Amino acid sequence: MPDFEEIKQILDDSTMYYLISVGMDSNYSYVNKRYQKIFNNVHGNLVGQHYSVTMHPEDTKICQSVSEQAFMNPGKVFPAVIRKHDGDGGYVTTKWEYKAIFDKNDLPGGMFCIGHDITELVLNSSELKDTKESLTKTQYNLAEINYIQSHVVRKPLANIMGLSNLLESMDITPELGDIIGMINESAKELDQVIRDIAAMK
Known part of the structure; x- marks a missing residue:
């Protein structure tokens, strides 16, 4: 997980990119300030909530599939386009890169993802x-x-x-x-x- 900690230091205050991590319980364990700011009005504090709360129900299958690929291929990054609730009954379109997190014993620890809004x-x-x-x-x-x-x-x-x-x-x-x-x-x-x-x- 050291690589994720380094990325957090760089992107925690990003004005362009979303950075999140999800634990093995499928709940958010970290979200950077931009992600929380954008989706706070819709979902409140996201840490501890299930990752699917922010997304279009149909896109949870995409998320699950990409996550499986990431766990089966440690060290590799996999892309996904996910729709997120905009708070007005619609959705914003976001593009992500997923990478699996493993602990010091090489056991799965969760998933971290970097994304940005491509709606416009x-x-x-x-x-x-x-x-x-x-x-x-x-x-x-x-x-x-x-x-x-x-x-x-x-x-x-x-x-x-x-x-x-x-x-x-x-x-x-x-x-x-x-x-x-x-x-x-x-x-x-x-x-x-x-x-x-x-x-x-």
């Missing part, structure tokens, strides 16, 4: 496909540009920002720290430009 990506992709023929060429191009700015551009930019923040917290030389700081500042400026352009639409 799924909806935008579907909406662009469904409405392509009904929009004028100009409207479609604007919608496509907005989609690219929101997802294609911002995703790697967010990754750069996250990695530079992580590097800043490491033991590095002052010179390298200055360079990382400049990269981080430039990434923030570009992020703000993208946000400003999106706000003008």
Whole structure:
């Protein structure tokens, strides 16, 4: 479980990713701050509750299947797309990677998962496909540009920002720290430009 403890230190305060662990009793044993914040209004404190409380009933089978694969293949990561209750009678779509936890005696200890919300990506992709023929060429191009700015551009930019923040917290030389700081500042400026352009639409 040391690898999970290290990941917890990095992602407990993440603004992008969910991080959870589920014990062998199928109850949440840990959720990071982002996951708790997003689903607190729907389910309250999740630690101690059954993992299925947050998800679409049909997706529990996906979760069980992926978990079985992870336990049968220690050290490997397995993906899953899971729908979660949004508190308004609908669902958000989330994408996860599952990895089994084993104790020092190599006995199963539970499951940890890293995920993020892909609802907007799924909806935008579907909406662009469904409405392509009904929009004028100009409207479609604007919608496509907005989609690219929101997802294609911002995703790697967010990754750069996250990695530079992580590097800043490491033991590095002052010179390298200055360079990382400049990269981080430039990434923030570009992020703000993208946000400003999106706000003008």
